[in-house]
Amino acid sequence: MQIGALAKRSTLKTLRQPFQMFPIVFFPAMLLAVNASGLQSATRLPGFPTHSYISFAIAVAFIQGAMFSLINTGTNLAEDIESGFFNRLALTPMRRLALIVGLLVGVAALGALQSGIYIFIGLIFGAHLDAGVAGALVVIALGSLAATAFGAIGCAAALKTGSGEAVQGMFPLFFVFIFLSSSNLPRNLLKTGWFHTIATWNPISYLIEAFRSLFIFGWDAAALERGFAVAIGLLAVGLGLVVLTLRGRLQRT
Amino acid sequence: MTPGARPTEPAGGEAGSTMASTPKASGAGANINHPVGAGTWGVAGAVAWRSMHTYLRRPDLIVPSLVFPLVFLASFAGGLSALGSVPGFDFPAGYTAFQFVFVLTQSALFSGLFTGFTVAVDFESGFARRLMLAAGNRRGIVLGYALVALSRAAITLTVVTSVALLAGMRITGDGVDIFGLYGLALLLVIVGYGWAAGVAFRFRSIQAGPLMQTPVFLILFLAPVYVPLSLLKGWIHAVASVNPATAFLGAGRGLISGVHEHTALAFACALGLVVLFAIWTLSGLRAAERST
Numbered sequence A: 001m002q003i004g005a006l007a008k009r010s011t012l013k014t015l016r017q018p019f020q021m022f023p024i025v026f027f028p029a030m031l032l033a034v035n036a037s038g039l040q041s042a043t044r045l046p047g048f049p050t051h052s053y054i055s056f057a058i059a060v061a062f063i064q065g066a067m068f069s070l071i072n073t074g075t076n077l078a079e080d081i082e083s084g085f086f087n088r089l090a091l092t093p094m095r096r097l098a099l100i101v102g103l104l105v106g107v108a109a110l111g112a113l114q115s116g117i118y119i120f121i122g123l124i125f126g127a128h129l130d131a132g133v134a135g136a137l138v139v140i141a142l143g144s145l146a147a148t149a150f151g152a153i154g155c156a157a158a159l160k161t162g163s164g165e166a167v168q169g170m171f172p173l174f175f176v177f178i179f180l181s182s183s184n185l186p187r188n189l190l191k192t193g194w195f196h197t198i199a200t201w202n203p204i205s206y207l208i209e210a211f212r213s214l215f216i217f218g219w220d221a222a223a224l225e226r227g228f229a230v231a232i233g234l235l236a237v238g239l240g241l242v243v244l245t246l247r248g249r250l251q252r253t
Numbered sequence B: 001m002t003p004g005a006r007p008t009e010p011a012g013g014e015a016g017s018t019m020a021s022t023p024k025a026s027g028a029g030a031n032i033n034h035p036v037g038a039g040t041w042g043v044a045g046a047v048a049w050r051s052m053h054t055y056l057r058r059p060d061l062i063v064p065s066l067v068f069p070l071v072f073l074a075s076f077a078g079g080l081s082a083l084g085s086v087p088g089f090d091f092p093a094g095y096t097a098f099q100f101v102f103v104l105t106q107s108a109l110f111s112g113l114f115t116g117f118t119v120a121v122d123f124e125s126g127f128a129r130r131l132m133l134a135a136g137n138r139r140g141i142v143l144g145y146a147l148v149a150l151s152r153a154a155i156t157l158t159v160v161t162s163v164a165l166l167a168g169m170r171i172t173g174d175g176v177d178i179f180g181l182y183g184l185a186l187l188l189v190i191v192g193y194g195w196a197a198g199v200a201f202r203f204r205s206i207q208a209g210p211l212m213q214t215p216v217f218l219i220l221f222l223a224p225v226y227v228p229l230s231l232l233k234g235w236i237h238a239v240a241s242v243n244p245a246t247a248f249l250g251a252g253r254g255l256i257s258g259v260h261e262h263t264a265l266a267f268a269c270a271l272g273l274v275v276l277f278a279i280w281t282l283s284g285l286r287a288a289e290r291s292t
Helices: A002-015 A018-038 A040-044 A053-083 A085-090 A096-125 A132-161 A164-179 A193-201 A203-216 A221-252 B023-027 B040-057 B059-079 B081-085 B095-125 B127-134 B139-166 B175-203 B206-221 B235-241 B244-257 B263-291
Strands: none
Touching: A002 A053, A002 A096, A018 A040, A018 A053, A018 A096, A018 B206, A018 B235, A040 A053, A040 B081, A053 A085, A053 A096, A053 A132, A053 A164, A053 A203, A085 A096, A096 A132, A096 A221, A132 A164, A132 A203, A132 A221, A164 A203, A164 B059, A193 B059, A203 A221, B040 B059, B040 B095, B040 B139, B059 B081, B059 B095, B059 B139, B081 B095, B095 B127, B095 B139, B095 B175, B095 B206, B095 B244, B127 B139, B127 B263, B139 B175, B139 B263, B175 B206, B175 B244, B175 B263, B206 B244, B244 B263
16 A cells, blocks of 8 residues: 555656656667667678667667666655655655655556557567567566666665765766677677676676567577576665665664 | 865855955956956956866766766777678778767767856856856856866867777878867867857756757767768668768768868868857857846
C-alpha cells in the first residue's frame, strides 16, 4: 500500500513533466538515428556481425535510457529532500525502506515503458529484433532492471548530497562508461589495445551486448546471463549504497 | 581584500562578486571611482581576469572542460580506429588525426558555449546586473567574456593536442596549414560563444543551458563525424552536405593532412557566423540592458 502510493507518485511525477520525458525519448532516438546513419559503413568491416547498423546500435539506447533514470530519480528525490517532503514522510509511521522502494518500483515501471518506446522507435527506423516477441519481453525486462539499478544509484547520490545539481553532475561521468565500451563496434573489432582492455573490463559492455544479442543473434544464453548478472550486480550495489546513505540521511533528519 | 584571497561567493557559486574592489581588478583596468573602468578594454580586461581567475580555481569548471574532449578523443580515435580500414576510407594522416579534428572543433565550440553558461550563472547570481550598472562601456562585458572563451579554449586545445600527439597522432600538413587549423578553431570559439552569450543575455538563467547546447550538439553530430562525407549514405548524407560543420571538419582535416578541402568555404562560413552572432549577442546585451 505504502509502496504502491509512492510508486504511483514517482511515475506520475516523471510522466507529468515533459522536460523529464523529452530527453529520455529524444536523445537516445536522435543519437540512434545519427549513429546508425553515420556508422553504417562499419558494417562493411570483416567480422562485423550484421548488415544493419541500427540493429547493432539500438542496444545503446536502452543504456542511455537507464542512465536518464539515474538522473530523473536522483533529481526527484533530491527535490523532495530540498523541499522538506522527504523529511515529513520520514516522520510518518511509514517503513523506512518503503520510502525508497516505492520510488524504485515507479522507476522500474518507467524503465519498462521507455524500453517499449525504444523497441518501437528502432523497428520504425528499420531495426530487426531477431528474438521475436518473446525477445522483446526480455528486452523490456532487462531495460526495466537496468533502469532500476541506475535509479538506485541516483537515489543513493540524492540521499548522500541532498542536491539535485550534484546528481545532475553525475550524468557525464556515467556517459563515459558508455563511450568506453563496445557501444559503437563489437569488441573483436576494437583494434586499439588499451581501448579493447577497458571495454572488456567495463561492465556496461556486457549490458549492451545482452540487449544487442537479442536484436542480431536471437537467443544467446551466455550474453544474456552476463547482461542480467551485470544489471543485478549494479542493482545490488545501488541498493547497498541506498541503505547506507538512507541511514545517514535519517540520522540527520 | 588581499590579492589571491578568495572573494565572497554569491549564490550560484561564481566567485568574485566583489571583483570591483580587489586590487587585482584594479590592475586589470579598474579604479575606485570607476570600478571596472570606463573604456571597453578596461571593462573587458576586468571581466576576463575575474572569470579566468574563477575558472582556474574551480575544479568543477576546469576538469569537465578538459576531460570531456579527451573522452571523445579516446572513444572515437581509440574505439573506432577500425573504421580507418573501411573500403573507401582514405585519409593520409590516419584515423587519430581524422577524429582529432572533430574533437578540436567540438572543443572550440564548447569552450565558447561554456562561457555562455558563465554569463548565465553571473546573471542568476546577480553579479552581471551589478556589473552592467558599474561598467562604463557595456560592450566591454561582451568582449571580456569573449576573451574568457578564447583563454579557456587555449587551455583545452593545448591539452587535447598534447594528448593526441602523445597518442601517436600524425600531422602531414605543414606549419602554415596548422596555423590555419588553429585559426579556424579560434573562430569557432567565437561562434560558439556568440550563440551562447546571445541566449544567456536574453534568458539570463542557466536553465537556458539546453537551448545553448542542443543546437550545437545536433549540428556537430549531423556532420561527417566518423567517416568522410563520401561514405555517408541516405538522409545523413543529404543533411551533412548542407551543414556548415561539414565544411569546418573538411577544412580542418584538409589542413592537418595537407590535402586541402573546403578551406576557403570554412573560413567564409566561420567569419559569416562570427558577424551574425556578434549582432545576436549585442542585441541580447540590449535586451539585458532594458531589463536591468
